Amino acid sequence: DIVMTQTPLSSSVTLGQPASISCRSSQSLVHSDGSTHLSWVQQRPGQPPRLLIYKISNRFSGVPDRFSGSGAGTDFTLKISRVEAEDVGVYYCMQGTQYPWTFGQGTKVEIK
């Protein structure tokens, strides 16, 4: 199974400041179709998860542009350019390149 490792596991951020989360996979996430199926999901407290980013850097419908994704191969990053109160929650990276699909452990983002 592909292991997804996120750092940090928690982050306390001042409103309006940036935040960054790293995700490393135990093997390349490049699929045979040439795409890299790495996505990021957000889970606000008490809510189901919500897709933010897919294929490394593509924002899903309705996702604010303060969220951005980058990376390649085995190393990926989610950035929030200016954290807002509604961004509090847990963020997971997820790979859909190989079965079983796997998630990172999650990174908890809170407001300082």
Place this chain on the structure above:
Amino acid sequence: QVQLMQSGAEVKKPGASVKISCRASGYSFGSYHMHWVRQAPGQGLEWMGIITPSGESTIYAQKFQGRVTMTRDTSTSTLYMELNSLRSEDTAVYYCAKDGYYIVDYWGQGTPVTVSS
């Protein structure tokens, strides 16, 4: 808009089975794979498996092989997940989710399952 409405909370005894439903609307249910993902209390997300649009094929995480069955009824746009031989470690919120080609793009609201004697 895409909606995935799951059945209500369940309380089961160890050794029992649970069957959760997920009714889809707002898109062509018969055209997309569907997933189940679970989340134990205070823990992260765990992928359980996927079922093809026709329901003819499934892939389960090895951890659940032999205990889980995913099915779907295209006539009612409903997805089902049955988990057998429940143990306390199966206490979790279970989510159905729509596949968006190598991603999960929409999630149900979750169904809490408690396994307790």
